[in-house]
Amino acid sequence: MQQLQWTDERVELLKKLWNDGLSASQIAGELGQVTRNAVIGKVHRLGLSGRAKAPSTTAPRARKAPRSAPSAPPRPSMPASRSNLAFKPRPAPDLVPETEVARLPEVDNVVPMGERCTIMELKEYSCRWPIGEPGKDDFRYCGARSGTGIPYCAYHARIAYQPVADRRRDRKQAGGR
DNA sequence: CCCTGATTCGC
DNA sequence: GCGAATCAGG
Numbered sequence: 001m002q003q004l005q006w007t008d009e010r011v012e013l014l015k016k017l018w019n020d021g022l023s024a025s026q027i028a029g030e031l032g033q034v035t036r037n038a039v040i041g042k043v044h045r046l047g048l049s050g051r052a053k054a055p056s057t058t059a060p061r062a063r064k065a066p067r068s069a070p071s072a073p074p075r076p077s078m079p080a081s082r083s084n085l086a087f088k089p090r091p092a093p094d095l096v097p098e099t100e101v102a103r104l105p106e107v108d109n110v111v112p113m114g115e116r117c118t119i120m121e122l123k124e125y126s127c128r129w130p131i132g133e134p135g136k137d138d139f140r141y142c143g144a145r146s147g148t149g150i151p152y153c154a155y156h157a158r159i160a161y162q163p164v165a166d167r168r169r170d171r172k173q174a175g176g177r
Numbered sequence: 178c179c180c181t182g183a184t185t186c187g188c
Numbered sequence: 189g190c191g192a193a194t195c196a197g198g
Contacts, residue, residue: 006190023181038191040182045189049183 004033006042018043117143127153129160 006014010031017027024043025036043049116131117140127142128151144153152160 004190025180035191036182037193040184041189041191044183 004038011042011046014039014042015046015048018048116140127151127156129153129156 013031014027017030022030023036024039028034028036028039031039117126119141121143122128122141125146127144127146129142130139131142132139142153142156144155146153147157150157
């Protein structure tokens with residue numbers, strides 16, 4: 001796909017729509033193949049910005065900090081001190097449909113209450129499988145000894161890394177209801 | 178959090 | 189010149 005060309009045709013349409021009061025995103029959608037950013041950029045280059053806007057919104061913005069760091073997007077790690085659930089695969093709800101969760105009563109019971117721990121009590125080797133509602137007072141982590149190189153204990157590691165379909169099959173074979 | 182236009186700046 | 193990223197508001 002070649003770089004989009006602002007043909008006279010497209011520019012005319014842009015001008016028209018802009019003057020009609022359409023928003024940049026609407027125009028972008030109308031034109032197609034361009035983002036609203038592109039539209040706004042073009043509008044400004046054409047010098048037809050500020051339709052009938054109150055200049056109040058156009059407060060001088062402080063100079064932007066040198067925006068150069070395209071190769072520094074996601075932060076790979078966090079301070080070890082509080083790297084709890086920042087770990088790899090978020091086991092969590094998304095992996096297991098609610099109905100599935102409901103059918104896994106054992107999950108919350110494998111670890112005795114006493115062994116479960118709070119975020120502050122997590123050790124490097126503690127299983128980070130969340131138990132309960134995050135944010136609530138009774139929210140805890142499994143806390144059992146985790147496997148080497150894995151943030152979960154053996155039991156939760158199976159659940160965390162196993163596709164739902166497999167889990168379903170497993171339970172069926174195991175004679176689950 | 179959704180949206181808006183405005184601005185900067187790497188390409 | 190282009191437009192993504194970012195910013196400042198609503």
